[in-house]
C-alpha cells in the first residue's frame with residue numbers, strides 16, 4: 001500500500017481541481033484548524049475534505065470518544081484510506097455542497113463545528129457560494145466554522161473573493177496566525193454565527209445570480225414564515241440557503 005503522501009500526490013495529479021494541494025497538511029495546521037472542537041459535551045463535528053486524514057485524527061484526539069464526527073470526502077480513493085485509518089469517524093463519500101442532505105441521510109441535526117479542508121482558492125465563485133450556503137445551513141446558530149488558506153495564495157482573486165464571502169456569510173471572522181510549519185505555510189479562518197437571511201433577501205440573492213424569476217418567487221413564498229441564513233451586510237451575500245432554521 002502506498003503511503004499517505006504518495007496517495008495524496010497521485011490524487012492531485014488525477015484531480016487537481018478538487019485536491020487543490022500536492023501534499024497533506026501538517027499536524028500543526030491540524031491543531032490550529034481543530035481548535036474550536038469543544039473539550040466537553042457530545043458535539044457533532046463535521047469535517048469537509050478530510051483527504052488522507054490529518055485533520056480527522058486531530059478532531060478524533062480532541063473528541064476522545066465523545067460526540068459524533070462525520071467526514072465528507074468527494075474522492076472515493078481518499079475516503080477508502082480514511083475509513084481504514086480512522087475508524088472513529090463516520091466517512092461519507094459525497095459532495096460537501098450537499099451537506100444538509102447528507103446530515104439528514106445520517107439522521108443527524110445541525111453541527112456545532114464544521115472544519116473544512118476544502119481548497120477554496122481552486123473553486124469558482126458559484127461553487128464557493130454553494131458550499132458556504134451548505135455549511136451555514138448545516139451549522140447551529142452559535143456554531144463555529146474553521147477553514148484554512150495558503151499564505152502565498154492570499155492575493156489570488158479567488159482567495160480574495162472567498163474572504164469577502166466569508167465576511168458576508170458569518171457575523172464574526174478572525175484570521176489566525178501563520179502556521180509556518182506547513183508546506184506551504186498557511187493560516188486558519190475562525191468564523192462564527194452564520195448570518196440569517198430574510199425571505200425577501202433570499203429571493204433577491206437568488207435573483208442576483210440570474211435564476212428564473214419563478215424560482216426566486218417560489219423560494220420567497222415557501223420561506224415566508226421563517227428566516228433563513230445569510231444577510232448581505234454590504235454588497236450582498238450570494239450564498240444559496242439550503243436548509244431552513
Ligand SMILES: C[S@@+](CC[C@H](N)C(=O)[O-])C[C@H]1O[C@@H](n2cnc3c(N)ncnc32)[C@H](O)[C@@H]1O
Nearest residue numbers: 018021024025049050051073074075095096117
Ligand atoms: C487541500 S485537500 C485537504 C486534505 C486534508 N484536509 C489535509 O489538509 O491534508 C482538499 C480535500 O478536499 C476534498 N474535496 C474537494 N472538493 C470537495 C467537495 N465538494 N466535497 C467533499 N470533499 C471535497 C478533496 O478530495 C481533498 O481531499
